[in-house]
Amino acid sequence: MKSGTATGLWFAILSAAAFGVSGPFAKSLLEVGWSPGAAVGIRIGGAAVVLLIPLLISLRGRWGVLRRNALTLVIYGATAIALCQFLYFNAVQRMSVGVSLLLEYLAPVLIVGWLWIRSRKAPSRLTTSGSIVAMLGLLLVLDLIGDQRLDPIGVLYGLGAAVCLAVFFIMSAKADDDLPPLIMAGGGMVVGALTILLFGLIGVMPFTFEFRDVTLAGWETTWVIPVLGLVLISTVLSYVTGIFAARGLGSKVASFVGLTEVMFAVLASWLILGELPSAIQLLGGALIVGGVVLVRVDELRREPEATEALDQPNAVEPLPR
Template sequence: MPVRMSESSAAGRGKGVGLGLAMVSAVAFGGSGVAAKPLIEAGLDPLHVVWLRVAGAALVMLPLAVRHRALLRRRPALLAGFGLLGVAGVQAFYFASISRIPVGVALLVEYLAPALVLGWVRFVQRRPVTPAAALGVVLAVGGLACVVEVWSGLSFDALGLLLALGAACCQVGYFVLSDQGSDSGAGAPDPLGVIAYGLLVGTSVLTVVARPWTMDWSVLGGTAYMNGTPVAAPLLLSWIVLVATVIAYVTGVVSVRRLSPQVAGVVACLEAVIATVLAWVLLGEHLSAPQLVGGAIVLAGAFIAQSSAPAKGSPEPVASGGPDRDLSTRSTLA
């Protein structure tokens, strides 16, 4: 019995750390828009901001890529898939979609990814999904609809909706690929190496799409304005690269390893809520009553899914208070 209590305590701590890392990742990702918007308003093209974000992060992570160069031989498909889907795909599809449909609609469609992750777990991996976890996803998506106020600008552009759905599918790839090898113990691919090479692959793809040689580089040496307050453009770019990309991806991938793709996917829905709150505080974009209610619903959905997700490798769904996760192998990955 004492051994059982010890294992339960360790599992609980591991799950708590994973949830905390997922929250940090959501906050980091959520802060990207607040820092990027002043740069865009100062004259940079949105795709150029995306390229700067990914290329800068790839440069920061380059020493880790050199250190984990064995991954190129051991897991080339994983590195290519993570770079194409988890880095370049999400960004490119999302920015293409908002050129045709309202941002709120594109964001809502993209954050259908947690529901798609549950579909992957249930029908591809053939693992059980608890009704409570499914309810958490429904609540999160419904709350997100309120946060982005989808009813205020709905436009049924078929191509735009397909592009946004492409971003959602790429986000599923991010969560699923982040989880690859988490049960392999010491043989699991190092998450930092995967991120480093994913950013390098993403930079290569986005270079072709964004064509940075056409960028107005002088904007980066000037000043941007955040709700009327002057901010140095290099400072905003540093935030986007170091916090909203490097820290966001590192904590996000490690959280998936400690939780599961579906749980981390639902917690990631908080990114939209956090982004809206930050825009309210820093950019003066005020929240309406439906947005506040929607934020509360997203939080409720994330909590329900987090406490009711199936254990990895378990043949039965795990409810809150049920059998513990086996985190013994994954605890070494962080």
């Protein structure tokens, strides 16, 4: 495995782990009376504040890069960050967290379909098999057996979140190489925060805060702790490393590695909230890892073929991922 690819894989796992702990942190706030809009607003707004100074420092001498990529940052911040969170939390309000997560994590399948349409070439059997295995693992991890209700509007919200998550991986992978991940993440957070603020002002996403102690890992603590966790770990760290991962692995592989977020979410819920994962969830985690491996093996197998094709006379450069 190339060093760049290995680094991208580690960034992807770190990003998934950081995203995964957002659920327990947010749940501790919701349980004491915070509204979903307040949790999302403090998460994205806080991250924008944290990244603002590093963003301004990184922009020294690079304002031209910012101007060239202004539209990209607006779309990225409004869609991949703000709208994704908005749609997901609306899905959660109408359905169970498990069903909502399942719908959102159809994103890797959407990316495979998008690449198929764009290149007009069907995915290989290995990628298809990896997709099926990973989705099956996701079903087991979410453990949907039980009393589940499907709300048609909630399903639409969940599918919308999946589209936005796919946009996150695709735009992170296709971003201008001159646009550093820190600038992309910071600029996107600022746009996302302004978008969430707009949602709040027009009443689409009400803000309700309760500054009371919360319970984490069986201990009562100040509400500041989960807020810091949401901002610094689940947002700043997760988005910055996610951009590095997508650039190193490509949107398709990065999105499949991102499925491990569900495993980390289950583990974090166990450690922080005392929600012990079942045997079937552990089996599902193993299947997710297996699906990711199959997709990555297919990528590694194709890389030498692409290199050989470029070395041939009159070779045509393959379509970008």
